[in-house]
Amino acid sequence: MNFRHNPQLNKHGELIHLLSIEGLPRALIHQILDTAGTFLSVNDREVKKVPLLRGKSVFNLFFENSTRTRTTFEIAAKRLSADVINLDIARSSAAKGESLLDTIANLSAMHADMFVVRHGESGAPYLIAQHCAPHVHVVNAGDGRHQHPTQGLLDMYTIRHFKKDFTNLTVAIVGDIVHSRVARSDIHALTTLGVPEVRAVGPKTLVPGDLREMGVRVCHDMAEGIRGADVIIMLRLQNERMSGAMLPSAGEFFKNYGLTQEKLALAKPDAIVMHPGPINRGVEIDSSVADGAQSVILPQVTFGIAVRMAVMSIIAGNSA
Secondary structure: OOOOOOOOEOOOOOEOOEOOOOOOOHHHHHHHHHHHHHHHHHHHOOOOOOOOOOOOEEEEEEOOOOOHHHHHHHHHHHHOOOEEEEEOHHHOHHHHOOOHHHHHHHHHOOOOOEEEEEEOOOOHHHHHHHHOOOOOEEEEEEEOOOEOHHHHHHHHHHHHHHHOOHHHOEEEEEOOOOOOHHHHHHHHHHHHOOOOEEEEEOOHHHOOOOHHHHOOEEEOOHHHHHOOOOEEEEOOOOHHHOOOOOOOOHHHHHHHHOEOHHHHOOOOOOOEEEOOOOOOEOOOEOHHHHOOOOEOHHHHHHHHHHHHHHHHHHHHOOOO
């Protein structure tokens, strides 16, 4: 089989960049999740390090704000014994007008081995992967409204950890789906892993019209969307990506689509509640749910370290 059409894979079908969940084979997703499982125990050690990336330089390039993703990538790289360089974009030459590719070329000249990139423009990590040296690996830490593959993978790890089997689940993704790169990555991952029912729940202005073509059930009524669900993934309103009035108000959104204990009771009794963060309490989720017994929001963050360790260790071990 020829894998050259997928820039993430080498000719042997091995992962050399992580740019998108779309196009990843099911077996490769399971390999990442299985590898992440082997790294979870590192968190419990007195010395939380393994030598897999010793001598490698990982550059974190975050052109957009981030707390969880940036920090867990840094922790993950350091636990793999890499040298980690966090570029302060606001104080870098990018703020003086240097182009993205010139920035990458100069950092490559500093012997970078891996770039972890978050960028407001969809496709920026692809552009970097096309122009960097063959030995340099690129991880997409979120690009525009396009993809957030490591978040999708840690969400899948969380679901597998608590629910074991993907093939008998109903998963509801609720909120601002049209602007959410997390939702796109989750939908590609869930469908690839064989989840029989994926629901997109939200107002018409915030749910893309093309999801039905991907086999996703679109629900504009919250009760219909989460009734009988095994997993509920809540999303925040991405006001920074909205142009014009797409909602009457945050209060109106919470009334219709915010997850409360009363609405959660419509899901299965053992349903888990997820959220990629940051949480806007009282907008998309009530504090009693976010902090409640069915919430697995904080375990998601913990699992994210192991998943990002898995991704970096796998791609660093493969050559173009």
